[in-house]
């Protein structure tokens with residue numbers, strides 16, 4: 001029995017790790033990776049802000065997997081032939097599989113605007129972006145588009161380097177997908193006090209320049225700029241399976257609770273696939289590293305013969321945003337609403353800490369907090385357990 | 393051997409930082425706060441907390457880690473750097489703010505120095521003691537007893 005894994009990011013790497021852990025013969029695993037060695041995107045902002053070597057990004061376990069005999073092909077899968085169970089690689093020809101795991105990740109989404117092809121317009125997504133951003137001169141004016149976790153991590157890292165940063169966000173609040181209005185307002189105030197300009201309700205309409213970007217058009221106004229960083233979200237990278245007959249939803253691969261796609265023997269995990277929300281049971285697109293690893297484990301269990309289904313995901317997010325500790329467990333008010341619930345929110349605060357609990361019919365379904373000293377004690381853990389007890 | 397954990401009394405702490413330095417020395421061979429696994433939390437000049445791992449049972453951090461990077465060994469919760477990707481899920485659910493970011497996003501947490509914690513040896517005031525776990529009441533979390541939670545509620549730091 002041979003398992004081929006496509007993609008050497010977190011999803012692919014940890015599928016290989018768990019397969020070996022659960023007793024699968026390492027030499028029967030082939031990992032096809034366009035990028036190698038594997039690294040964690042979760043460390044890019046810290047490396048940028050602290051001017052550290054990119055070596056900090058690499059994930060240690062790949063050496064162990066190599067030592068154990070897992071076969072790594074630094075290659076790109078270009079075609080999947082489901083009828084004869086083969087996959088065609090750019091350099092290594094056609095290989096066969098008994099099971100295949102699609103872990104091709106995502107790709108940064110850039111809105112279709114004028115000028116996004118200009119030099120100095122980029123994303124914050126991979127090691128190449130990190131290298132480019134590390135070279136930005138201190139005098140540069142940087143526009144970060146999007147105030148999500150990625151945009152704000154990039155903005156605070158650049159701010160730490162002394163670069164002038166303005167963040168543009170279409171919505172009324174920053175971190176719109178992560179925390180709700182009361183906490184968002186506090187975070188914004190804090191970041192502004194650190195010297196980051198934040199413009200909410202600002203629609204970026206285009207980028208102007210000759211070869212390089214010189215100006216940015218935002219809600220009708222033109223502002224000078226030297227570098228533009230798009231942090232406007234991630235979309236599934238599913239070129240490989242398009243037209244294969246594998247069931248998709250809005251560009252992402254649909255998977256069952258056992259990680260299997262609509263076709264037997266074909267699994268998918270990570271930013272290329274959907275996942276299940278534990279509280280509502282709904283299928284959602286949440287491009288987060290720990291979710292990729294969650295399904296990697298489930299998939300490895302199923303391939304090694306233990307039937308295993310996920311109960312679903314309870315988001316557990318923490319980020320240090322320029323010294324502000326942001327925590328979110330379970331659903332935010334907005335996410336709960338978007339999933340069809342009718343939640344309420346209850347907030348409390350001290351001078352250095354603020355938190356909100358999201359409730360549905362008196363039952364906690366989420367908790368979010370923001371702290372400004374390094375005191376980050378909170379009751380997120382309890383809500384985490386409560387949710388598991390209530391909804392599983 | 394009976395499980396031992398750190399017992400913390402922030403009121404006794406005078407922020408001399410000896411434990412922090414001893415910890416970073418033991419871990420990285422240098423005196424560097426960033427590398428220590430213990431944090432003295434000071435707000436408006438007052439020590440409000442000593443953030444360090446309580447080796448909870450069950451441990452929320454171990455429960456959430458999807459990367460197999462946290463496990464329990466002889467009653468001690470151990471973080472394996474080689475498997476950790478810095479997803480920070482564990483940080484979000486740790487009741488004690490005990491998992492810290494060191495350089496380049498690397499996460500560190502107390503491993504009790506293999507059973508002979510250096511911080512305890514250097515603390516002059518008895519703010520950190522190494523005691524049998526059953527004497528350290530706020531250690532238990534989850535399940536039927538919610539003592540960590542109650543503790544946090546009582547001291548108003550939730």
Ligand SMILES: Cc1cc2nc3c(=O)[nH]c(=O)nc-3n(C[C@H](O)[C@H](O)[C@H](O)COP(=O)(O)OP(=O)(O)OC[C@H]3O[C@@H](n4cnc5c(N)ncnc54)[C@H](O)[C@@H]3O)c2cc1C
Pocket residue numbers: 006007008009010011012032033034035040041042043044045075076077078103104105106124125126150153237240269270271272287288289290291292478479480
């Ligand atoms: C700046 C930043 C910070 C983040 N911080 C966090 C965080 O703190 N916590 C968290 O949980 N998540 C975080 N995320 C999200 C997390 O990084 C992703 O969810 C995670 O990387 C997804 O893993 P994956 O394996 O699905 O995809 P990826 O890690 O993107 O890996 C996919 C890999 O597959 C390769 N590939 C694609 N197609 C092919 C092909 N046809 N053949 C061969 N190889 C191919 C790609 O080159 C890539 O290396 C962050 C993301 C970013 C950008």
Ligand code: SF4
Pocket residue numbers: 444445446447448451452453454469485486487488489490491501
């Ligand atoms: S949850 Fe925090 S205090 Fe408890 S074992 Fe984990 S790191 Fe230690």
Ligand code: SF4
Pocket residue numbers: 456457458459460461462471475476477478479480481482483499
């Ligand atoms: S940050 Fe590291 S130890 Fe913590 S949950 Fe993520 S992978 Fe596990």
